[in-house]
Amino acid sequence: MVGSHTVKKRDRIIKAMKKRYFRIHQKYGIEIPKTVQEAQALDIKTGTTFWMDAIRKEMKNCSKAFEMLPEGSRIPVGHTHIKYHLIFDVKHESLERKARYVAGGHMTAPPASITYASVVSRESVRIAFVLAALNELEIEVADIGNAYLNAPTNEKIVITCGLEFRAQCEGRLAKIVVRAQYGLKGSGQAWRSHLAKVLLEDENL
Helix, strand or coil, X not given: XXXXXXXXXXXXXXXXXXXHHHHCCEECCEECCCCHHHHHHHHXXXXXXXXXXXXXXXXXXXXHHEEECXXXXXXXXXXXXXXXXXXXXXXXXXXXXXXXXXXCHHHCCCCCCCCCCCCCCHHHHHHHHHHHHHCCCCCCCCCCCXXXXXXXXXXXXXXXXXXXXXXXXXXXXXXXCCECCCCCCCHHHHHHHHHHHHHHHCCCC
């Protein structure tokens, strides 16, 4: 059981994060929307398609994680209905508009399994750099786009599609299948386990 003190602390953190997010209206002199409607309005105002292009790109990547339910469907037994929203940002240097589709994971019950996901420490990275420099080795880095979407998930989640989906899908229920999602409580651990499995099993890496 989760203690009342822990629940209150969680609620305070969420409330503080929401206040901070909604106080940010510009970044690098570019106005940042909070909703899809605001993104559309900003594109019309500036005569561009930057924000809507960012939304379409993100939803194209995320669509493989969802299965549309027939119109008039009810929430499947054993599934939790939660909210989703888009978080908007501007990349440094390129000023590219970014959109990230995030689940309201705070609306789900605590997972029965462990969700801890270990990460590399700064000290380990520094030691690796020192070793590379001493041995005159080249350092290569890579970025995995939409990393969580490469990992499987067992969480049973249902959402109501909004404007970010295709017009014919708006208002319909969709459930998450196979892929993990940003914002869900078990996604970090799911991605960490999936990555470790791939690195250990793939002999070509």
